[in-house]
Amino acid sequence: MRAVLQRVRHARVTVGDEPTGEISRGWLVLLGVGPGDTQKSVDWLADKVANLRAFEDAAGKMNLSVQDVSGGVLVVSQFTLYGDCLKGRRPSFTGAAPPAVAEPLYEAFATALKMLGVPVATGRFCADMLVELANDGPVTFVLDVPV
Structure with missing residues (x-):
């Protein structure tokens, strides 16, 4: 799994005219699923996202998790996120898991975060979405789940 975490003051996703998810302060997680990902990948990433100390404490230090705030x-x-742009001018997406594999793991990731006590909103899998955010900092991390 590969995730881009953006610390946000607020974020929202809509499909067409329908809002599907919205949060105030927290993480916007853009999540890519690779063909070798498993529930173990989901659990590792959910724990990392829930507990990563990248929110500022009273002293202005990145010392708090999304749960803490x-x-x-x-x-x-x-x-x-699994697009390969090294050759030619058109990206290849053969490194991404097919939808039948990716969708259940995407849903499992959202569920794993909820089980950790984190409020979760989502976009819609395989939809053309509009994502709006106010990046806070900006603070952005790219996480690759260790194999």
């Missing part, structure tokens, strides 16, 4: 997580599927 009573924040939420907006999870958006993003297969293009």
Whole structure:
């Protein structure tokens, strides 16, 4: 799994005219699923997202987790995180898991975060989405689940 975490003051995703998910302070997680990912990948990443200390404490130090600040997580599927742009001018997406594999793991990731006590909102898998955010900092991390 590969995730881009963006610390946000607020974020929202809509499909067409329908809002599907919205959070105030927290993480916007763009989530890509690879073909070798498993429930173990889901559990590792959910724990990392829930407990990563990248929110500022009273002294202005990144010392608090999303849980510590009573924040939420907006999870958006993003297969293009596995896009290969090294050859030619058109990206290849053969490194991404097929939808039949990716969707259950995407849903399992959202569920795992909820089980950790984090409020979760989501986009819609395989949809053309509009994602709006106010990046806080900006603070952005790219996480690759260890194999």
